[in-house]
Amino acid sequence: MIKKIGVLTSGGDSPGMNAAIRATVRTAYTDEIAVVGIRRGYSGLLDEEFIDMDYSSVGGIMEKGGTVLRSSRCEEFRTEEGRTKAADLLRSNGIDALVVIGGEGSLNGAKLLMDENGIPVIGLPGTIDNDIAMTDMCIGVDTCLNTCVETIQKLKDTASSHERAFVVEVMGRNSGYVALASGMAVGAEAIIVPELPVDYEAIAEKIWNERKRGKINCIIVVAEGAASAYTVARHVEHRIGYETRITILGHIQRGGSPTAFDRVLASRMGYASVKALEEGKAGMMMSLNGGKIKGIPLEEVLSHKKELDMELMEMAKILS
Amino acid sequence: MIKKIGVLTSGGDSPGMNAAIRATVRTAYTDEIAVVGIRRGYSGLLDEEFIDMDYSSVGGIMEKGGTVLRSSRCEEFRTEEGRTKAADLLRSNGIDALVVIGGEGSLNGAKLLMDENGIPVIGLPGTIDNDIAMTDMCIGVDTCLNTCVETIQKLKDTASSHERAFVVEVMGRNSGYVALASGMAVGAEAIIVPELPVDYEAIAEKIWNERKRGKINCIIVVAEGAASAYTVARHVEHRIGYETRITILGHIQRGGSPTAFDRVLASRMGYASVKALEEGKAGMMMSLNGGKIKGIPLEEVLSHKKELDMELMEMAKILS
């Protein structure tokens, strides 16, 4: 039986992580399970940066961006020795199970910790990239998309005033989800994703046609992993003589008070993670699946690659 | 074969309706189908307020709240004679099919128009109440929730400054969805919905406990259809002596530039409605179903009642 749970956030932070921490702590509190907050992800676990958390310690955090437990990337935990040390520290501190909120690498670390050392773990998908398989959405994506949309909308104002094109680089090293969804939401003339080769010819033709129809601005959204914003801009300027500017949204996509969607999603996932551990389940990621929260074996999650919805890509072209 | 489509918005407006109009028009345009925008819903249909729409007529509308086609409620269309007249006008104007964006009443009108007069119709669920069955979300709900959250967050500031309770009335005549989701997202101490009886005793006890734990504010979210905000406030003041204020969010929940989610959802639904008509389908509502857009027979949609997720209600109590 679970008496004490550890919770940590790991990897790049994402808005909603605090809501997940809050839900984990308060659900456990209600069920009389102790919670230990572990600072700075796996790094803090290895350094025993533990703080006891109760009902009040998570008051007023849901609305905050980032993660009050802080986060980091940790080299030592990538080694088997590191993970064994971590398991020993969890045991010697009486921590029976671990809830890990983070991206694919962090979930993989959690899985190895369990496989190698028998520590029950539950993973929550927290990443603004939406690049984790087997869940409709990750914690933080919705907030990130709204930040992109609000920001690009501002660029459209000045783009129209000066009849310019803007190339906007958004998050997404391996995944074009943020580029695709935010590009659709602002009616971008072109969306460039890592999953597909860039066809500058087609992009130029498309923009050219829009211009002939009278459009006085042009937005191209490019995922950071797909192409350099500078390269894209050069192509646009060169091929169609459009005065082009570049904006790299960067880390502002990570911050901000989470949206309603992310608060609710993260709350549900945090709640479900404690309930799963209480039922003796482990080695799972909590996943949003058609409106329901389900536990999916981490093995399954990590052996799949999140696919980009190619029909949406087609649709985006038609609608812009 | 479909050569000309009519599109209208009906009933209470909701953010994202413009994105749905845009997607309908541009998808049809790409497939060489003409689109006629019908102003003021069924009212405008009966008055022949028709405007030809092409690619450019929907430029720059996606980001706007409300509906550029305007909306209304129409008594005449509730009669069989009204609907027959409408069908005649559609036919005499060469309009082969109708896309209707609106709430349950509007979809019901569309269904009757088809059943009685054979006009192919597709419905899109557009209402901030999220009270339409068989779809995970309706167009506008996500924006409405974020407006509620931003607004209630402001009330929390002043509630804390003055150590007050606030009773906030949100949309939802028959459905507690907006109250539940926004209440969860702001960590409301109590959420009152039409689907459940109000237990003032339990609410008072809960608030009392929070106060003893040191909370210096208290938010109670009540759906307009569940109880009067004034009654709720009186109970809270009377039972626990908390200085209480009331805020009725009202129509600000209807407006605002749509969120990324609503823009993408509405775009997908508008796109799907044209594709469905092209494939000879009709009498359906486009529905969000586990991340996919599916057509569901209007008959099925309208014979079901949207249920409130009772597990979420329980969860909300534990987390706040």
Added chain:
Amino acid sequence: MIKKIGVLTSGGDSPGMNAAIRATVRTAYTDEIAVVGIRRGYSGLLDEEFIDMDYSSVGGIMEKGGTVLRSSRCEEFRTEEGRTKAADLLRSNGIDALVVIGGEGSLNGAKLLMDENGIPVIGLPGTIDNDIAMTDMCIGVDTCLNTCVETIQKLKDTASSHERAFVVEVMGRNSGYVALASGMAVGAEAIIVPELPVDYEAIAEKIWNERKRGKINCIIVVAEGAASAYTVARHVEHRIGYETRITILGHIQRGGSPTAFDRVLASRMGYASVKALEEGKAGMMMSLNGGKIKGIPLEEVLSHKKELDMELMEMAKILS
């Protein structure tokens, strides 16, 4: 010489009060003057709710709405006995001077405390009503105006969709400033302020003319102290048959993260209050005066009434 300063917030809270507290504390800290935070305004002063504040105790508060010191209205302090007791408590706690952030009533209390008991006080104008004389702006007004504008803009969306009029009640018991400035900023068709009699005839004519010009929405902004929103709505409906809705913005105008303007203004005023006390000045309100912060004797401030700019009222009529 001043060794210890007390700071409190009093009356209705306003966004930016935290920035003023922060600036007061940090300026004093740098100059090696101790600061005592007094909770709940004059009430907490009489109850000796004192907390020592240093550099770190005001970290991260600038961005928050409301006031971390909380606020209240206090009957006892309105009596001479109450103020004498307060002065005694300040002296017995070694507090040499008091910085009071609040509205006219609170500043008046501060003045009396000084006049009667010789406690050096500095007042900062903190109120969203902008009804304090001798200062261009009060702390919180700018944030309040932006909240009004964002909210009314949402109403315009739905007003246009349904071709309706909206009567929006904003703050301002004795002062029409918020109504006038926010009304101008949203292009309201009519602005009703306490400083002028309401001319329903003229309003109706104006709205009627706008409608004939093709406007499909109508916004009337009314200060709470000028007329009941319901009365205004009845007049509009009755005289010109416009379907009219009412929205009372209420307490959401008090909250929200302060704007850049309010943060800078409050910071400058908090800073100036400490510098003034160090220079031996007291009995003054810090005022924004043509871009400069100046100390104005409280006597002068309190013997003047803030006038509404009648030229702006005329302008608003011409521009809408």
Added chain:
Amino acid sequence: MIKKIGVLTSGGDSPGMNAAIRATVRTAYTDEIAVVGIRRGYSGLLDEEFIDMDYSSVGGIMEKGGTVLRSSRCEEFRTEEGRTKAADLLRSNGIDALVVIGGEGSLNGAKLLMDENGIPVIGLPGTIDNDIAMTDMCIGVDTCLNTCVETIQKLKDTASSHERAFVVEVMGRNSGYVALASGMAVGAEAIIVPELPVDYEAIAEKIWNERKRGKINCIIVVAEGAASAYTVARHVEHRIGYETRITILGHIQRGGSPTAFDRVLASRMGYASVKALEEGKAGMMMSLNGGKIKGIPLEEVLSHKKELDMELMEMAKILS
């Protein structure tokens, strides 16, 4: 007597320009003066891109970022021949006077047009840099500051999560105003402006001290004209071993719906420009001067340099 006024926006766009256009048009309309909108600044003037504007043509534009008249920079107008041609075109189109909304370069062009060719001009200061002398604020600055603050606040979230420093580059080629005001408003640990030499030693010491006090994030705001963000970051990383990231806010600072302040300011200036022309005044810039709008001779404006408030710089250091 003035019968027809031309209005144009020139140089970099700024939020609020539309409110200024609207006010110019509607004030003239009320006084029965015709208005010609000139597209694309001086460029469009030389190309005779004229559009007649009346009351309705400026409906719904106040809330929009950018400028509906569009803008550009124009080489030809920098020559005397260009300006003479422009004057001839104005005369041959019956345009008696010109209202120019733009930055210093644009106002200078306006002044030369008047000096050389006798065309009455009024300038309105529209630039987000706030680098025009003799006016407290320029149109667009307040919106720009709020965009900076909201954006940097998001960076603070992720900075705290990862205990990082961020160097944020904001607008300001010759002026540190935006860096100073936004830096103060977010509590930046260092603010780097073009008006002062960069003292990396002092910055490093300051940050080091903050860290020892327990601060887990660090924000450095740098005006684009003061130093390269990369250079600053290298210094911070090198001197104190802080993991540092860079964000260049870029063009998003230009866009966005204008704040209440910018809408009111721009409206007042637009109104005043028409009134001034009606009174036979010209060769002036409308200026915000201690809460009042005043006309200042362009000669005086252009012969002064906007000074940075050095006391504010000192204050910013003390408060952060």
